[in-house]
Amino acid sequence: FFWLISHTQRKNHSHLHEMAERPQQLVSSLRELVAEVLLESASASQSNDEGNDGRSSGSSSSSGSDSEDSDSDVSSIDESLVYSQFDWYEQPFLYDIVFQSDTHLEVNFLLQVFQKYSVCPSPLTRVLEPGSGSGRLLVEFGKLFQSWESFAVDAGLEPMPRHIHGYDIAEGSLSYCNRAIRDAGVERFASAEFGRMESYEPPSGTKYHLAFNLVSSFKHLTAADDAQKHLQCTYNALEPGGLFVLGLHVVDYDYHEEAGEREQWLEHRGGVNVRAKIFSSVPDPVTKLEQVNIYLEAAVCKSRYGERYEEERSEPKRGEEQESVDDPHSGTRQYEGSASDSDVAVQQAEVSTKDAASADPNDTVSTVEADATSPSTPTDTARQFCESSEEAVLDSTLSGLELEAASAMFGVTPSELSESLCGKRSPPPPARYHHAFSMRTYNTCELFELINASPFEIAACFDFSYNVEQPSDPREDPNQLSVIAVLRRPLDDHQS
Numbered sequence: 001f002f003w004l005i006s007h008t009q010r011k012n013h014s015h016l017h018e019m020a021e022r023p024q025q026l027v028s029s030l031r032e033l034v035a036e037v038l039l040e041s042a043s044a045s046q047s048n049d050e051g052n053d054g055r056s057s058g059s060s061s062s063s064g065s066d067s068e069d070s071d072s073d074v075s076s077i078d079e080s081l082v083y084s085q086f087d088w089y090e091q092p093f094l095y096d097i098v099f100q101s102d103t104h105l106e107v108n109f110l111l112q113v114f115q116k117y118s119v120c121p122s123p124l125t126r127v128l129e130p131g132s133g134s135g136r137l138l139v140e141f142g143k144l145f146q147s148w149e150s151f152a153v154d155a156g157l158e159p160m161p162r163h164i165h166g167y168d169i170a171e172g173s174l175s176y177c178n179r180a181i182r183d184a185g186v187e188r189f190a191s192a193e194f195g196r197m198e199s200y201e202p203p204s205g206t207k208y209h210l211a212f213n214l215v216s217s218f219k220h221l222t223a224a225d226d227a228q229k230h231l232q233c234t235y236n237a238l239e240p241g242g243l244f245v246l247g248l249h250v251v252d253y254d255y256h257e258e259a260g261e262r263e264q265w266l267e268h269r270g271g272v273n274v275r276a277k278i279f280s281s282v283p284d285p286v287t288k289l290e291q292v293n294i295y296l297e298a299a300v301c302k303s304r305y306g307e308r309y310e311e312e313r314s315e316p317k318r319g320e321e322q323e324s325v326d327d328p329h330s331g332t333r334q335y336e337g338s339a340s341d342s343d344v345a346v347q348q349a350e351v352s353t354k355d356a357a358s359a360d361p362n363d364t365v366s367t368v369e370a371d372a373t374s375p376s377t378p379t380d381t382a383r384q385f386c387e388s389s390e391e392a393v394l395d396s397t398l399s400g401l402e403l404e405a406a407s408a409m410f411g412v413t414p415s416e417l418s419e420s421l422c423g424k425r426s427p428p429p430p431a432r433y434h435h436a437f438s439m440r441t442y443n444t445c446e447l448f449e450l451i452n453a454s455p456f457e458i459a460a461c462f463d464f465s466y467n468v469e470q471p472s473d474p475r476e477d478p479n480q481l482s483v484i485a486v487l488r489r490p491l492d493d494h495q496s
Contacts, residue, residue, distance in 0.1 A: 084431075085433075089170035092134035095134050096176075097267045098274060098296070100136065100267055100269065103136050104140070107144065109462075109467075113468055117486050119491055120239050120241040123160070123209075125163070126162070127208060128234075130195075131213055131218075132167060133168060133177070135166065135173075137212075141189070142181060142190030143186055145189040145190075146185075146186055149162070149189075163189055164189065174194060197213075197221060201233070207239040207242070208238055209239055211237060211244045212245040213245070214247035216249050216439065217248075218246055219439040219440050219441070221440060222438060222440045224288075228453065235454065239489070240490065243488050244489075245485075246484070247464065247484040249482050250483055251441045251442070253443055264277040271420075272301070272398070273300075274298045275297045277296075278295075289438050289440060291437075292438070292439055294434070297431070297432050298406075298432075299431075398421070409431050410431050457487070461484065
């Protein structure tokens with residue numbers, strides 16, 4: 001903590017100042033450090049098991065390099081290691097793991113934003129995700145909608161049909177996404193198809209209450225005209241009063257480190273550790289482009305499996321004595337703003353007597369009555385989801401789809417990988433991949449000029465802390481380099 005705070009005094013570490021003000025991100029960073037130590041421990045264990053063969057010494061060398069650079073913001077890439085070129089949008093297993101920790105936070109945030117800022121006269125039943133990628137958010141929303149339907153059926157009510165739809169141009173992501181949806185059993189609540197962000201048109205007559213494009217996917221539209229077309233396409237796909245939640249990182253052309261922006265983190269799922277390192281080049285104020293290089297290293301972490309893993313599983317976990325709301329494996333996880341159909345039905349009747357333009361958006365979606373163990377504030381909820389996600393990561397096992405993808409990544413058969421995960425076989429050598437692509441850059445002024453030229457109105461702005469109780473407008477804070485803009489289609493299309 002002292003090291004972190006001391007670095008906030010230096011201009012070239014201003015991003016650490018942002019992190020110091022966000023306890024959730026700080027705790028997440030500390031967890032990543034612990035996970036990094038575990039990965040190095042696993043690599044050392046692998047080295048002892050396999051002797052001094054070339055592959056093992058390579059892994060040990062990599063671990064040592066990371067250890068030596070642990071005091072820097074991001075360790076440099078060891079040029080002696082071989083990174084296979086790949087497109088992580090066409091092979092989205094690693095992509096799915098890398099961003100898994102934010103899944104529950106993002107869904108929770110989106111529900112709260114809709115509850116607070118939407119002026120749709122109807123509840124949330126149709127959701128759209130442009131650039132849906134691996135489908136992690138489609139699956140999560142599908143599980144949520146499925147739980148709402150079960151709630152209504154158990155209460156003897158007619159459930160409202162709810163659905164989330166995504167589209168993407170990467171065939172590999174679409175195949176993985178639709179398989180994940182089927183494996184999760186939420187085909188009636190989630191779907192994905194091929195579509196381009198600059199020209200997508202929903203099925204005739206379909207309008208959505210909520211659309212979202214997070215994690216800088218918007219910046220893949222490198223032409224300014226395409227970005228404007230995407231805003232118009234999404235606007236046309238929304239119901240009047242609906243929301244488009246747009247998240248991306250902005251840049252400061254006047255200041256950048258010589259090597260550009262860099263970050264790294266580590267994730268774990270089902271015995272597979274994935275370390276991600278992202279290097280962004282200095283943004284060009286003329287071309288408005290930056291080059292992004294992503295380096296991924298995946299390794300089987302034996303310390304989570306076998307004897308030690310079974311001991312960990314037998315120990316009581318945080319929240320085991322609580323209701324299913326805290327169970328990371330439960331299909332009935334409750335979110336802030338979750339609505340029972342009975343509540344919606346009653347409040348719809350109340351809203352129908354009001355003028356739609358003056359209806360309180362909080363009247364269209366209500367929160368399920370919480371039990372004594374449920375969180376009482378959005379901050380508590382966010383913390384609970386972080387903890388639930390952490391426990392799910394520790395206890396999870398790879399699904400059939402994930403096992404197939406992981407075994408192909410490591411160059412072994414699914415049965416061989418299963419034996420490695422159970423400690424019956426030495427783990428395969430780490431797999432290393434590199435993906436390079438260009439993205440469009442926006443500073444704060446450029447982004448809001450683009451938004452103001454669209455028919456949307458700006459309802460609110462936040463940063464990537466996903467705290468709906470703390471709006472944060474980058475137009476007022478020049479040091480804020482992450483933006484979540486909540487854009488709303490006016491009830492009256494002619495409204496400025």
